[in-house]
Every structure is written in structure tokens, then in C-alpha cells.
Amino acid sequence: MGFADYRTSLEEGRYLRVVNYHNTPASTADQLREELTAYAEAFASVTVADLDRFYATGEWGLDRPGFIPVFYEGYRNNHTVAAPICDELGLTAWFPIITRFVDCPPDEQRAFADAHDIDLVEEELSYDRLALTWDEVAEIGRRHVVVPHTGSHSPIGAIVTAADVERELVEPRRRIQEVTGQEAVANVYLYGTPFGTSDFQDRAVLDAGYRYQISNTMIQRIA
Structure with a gap:
């Protein structure tokens, strides 16, 4: 695909805007709602099915540019703030969660x-817990996309053995699928490393069954 093709795609609105969020405490709810309302008015919400169709056929299939809000880590406020606002606005959000954070006793x-x-925020440090529960993960998964952000917020360079692969890539995907009843389609590393930088980790991601990898600059279809 050459520069002219990219330019044409942008001019015709055939592109995807991904906006990353981390902590969304209650004090930021009004600001978050305002931001997401503006995105919902200008962009079309994108589902996994939309992405699958685009990669399979090359057809965009949406009447506007696409939008995915992504909420990282697995904070409790994913359930109390972010997901409800997305529900209000009819947006499908992606939630990459750190599964061992959710597993931790409060x-x-x-x-x-x-x-x-x-990262934590001061206003939540006195709460009885900081992370989602698995019941909350299941509830979010009914309307949104839940994927692993590795088992313990691991960068790609820390996954070097078979045991690392099992702990950080394989088990997190298995656990999320068991809880949500949905396919965990994407892998996300700490620091957002893209697919294609290391043969060992790339093969591990594919063998674990992931179809997408989210990086700092793109959502890659890898399988």
C-alpha cells in the first residue's frame, strides 16, 4: 500500500482512531463522558467483527472513521466509571487487563x-480494593472486549522461557475466556511493543491463539 493509497483512505474516512486510557477515577467521570461523547459523534464504534471483516475482505463497511477506546490495567474504576459511560454512549471499548492484578487479594x-x-491515584488509595473482581470482568465482557495485558504487566523482554510464556501469555488468555465466555483476541505488552520484533515472542503469541496485537501505534492482525 503506497502513500497515495493511505491518503485516499484518510480522505474517505477509512481509518481507525484508538485512544488509550488508564486510570479513570470518579473525579474524572464528567471529563471522560465529554471526551467520549465527542468521539461518539464523530466516529463509528468498532467491534472485533468489524476488524475481522476488514482484514478478511479489505472492505471498511462503516459510514465514518472507526473509534476504539482502550482502558488499561484492570482497575476497579473500569467497572464503576469507564464501562458505564461507554454503555451510555453505545461505544464498544477494549479492556486489556493484568490478570494477576485481578487475582491479588485486595x-x-x-x-x-x-x-x-x-499507576494508582490518590483518591482511590483508601478503597477496600483497587482492581476489578472476576465477576466484574465477566460483566464488562458482556458488552465490551476483554483481553490480557499479560499476566503481570510484563514487557516483551521479560518473556524468555516457556514458564514465562505460560504465565504471561497462555494462562491469562485461558482465564479471561473462561470468565467471559468470549474469545480473548488480542495480546498487549507493557510499553506497547508491536508484533514482529522478536521471533520467540511472536511465535509464542501465535501459538497461544491470539489474532491481534495492540501496540503504541497500531492494532495488528497477526494470524
Whole structure:
């Protein structure tokens, strides 16, 4: 695909805008609703089926540019703030969750977050828990896309053994699928490394069954 093709796609609205969010505490709910309302008015909400159709046929199939809001980590406020606002606006959001963060007993979640580059906000530090429960993950998965953000917020360079692959790529996908009853279609590394940078990890991602990889600059169809 050459530059002229890209330009034509942009001019015709055949592109996808992905906006990444992390913590969305209650104090930011009004701002988040305002932002997402503007996106919902200008863009079409994109589902996994929409992406699958585009990659299979090359047909965009939407009347506007596409939009996916992505909420990272698996914070409790994914369930109390982000998902309800997306529901109000009819947006399909993607939630990459750190499965071992969700597994943590509530009294260990702050220590886990501190040890695994998971940013917290002051207003929530006194809460009885910081992460989603698996029941909340299942509820979010009824309307939205839930995928692993690895088991423990791992960068690609930390996955070097078969045990690492099982802990960070295979088991998180299996667990999310068991809980949601939906396919966990995408892998996401800490720091957003794209597919195609390392043969070992690329093969591990494919063998685990993922079809997409989310990076800092793109959603890649990998299978």
C-alpha cells in the first residue's frame, strides 16, 4: 500500500482512531463522558467483527472513521466509571487487563501495583480494593472486549522461557475466556511493543491463539 493509497483512505474516512486510557477515577467521570461523547459523534464504534471483516475482505463497511477506546490495567474504576459511560454512549471499548492484578487479594493490590508499574491515584488509595473482581470482568465482557495485558504487566523482554510464556501469555488468555465466555483476541505488552520484533515472542503469541496485537501505534492482525 503506497502513500497515495493511505491518503485516499484518510480522505474517505477509512481509518481507525484508538485512544488509550488508564486510570479513570470518579473525579474524572464528567471529563471522560465529554471526551467520549465527542468521539461518539464523530466516529463509528468498532467491534472485533468489524476488524475481522476488514482484514478478511479489505472492505471498511462503516459510514465514518472507526473509534476504539482502550482502558488499561484492570482497575476497579473500569467497572464503576469507564464501562458505564461507554454503555451510555453505545461505544464498544477494549479492556486489556493484568490478570494477576485481578487475582491479588485486595490487601495486596497496592503492593502488587507498586511492584509492577501500575499507576494508582490518590483518591482511590483508601478503597477496600483497587482492581476489578472476576465477576466484574465477566460483566464488562458482556458488552465490551476483554483481553490480557499479560499476566503481570510484563514487557516483551521479560518473556524468555516457556514458564514465562505460560504465565504471561497462555494462562491469562485461558482465564479471561473462561470468565467471559468470549474469545480473548488480542495480546498487549507493557510499553506497547508491536508484533514482529522478536521471533520467540511472536511465535509464542501465535501459538497461544491470539489474532491481534495492540501496540503504541497500531492494532495488528497477526494470524
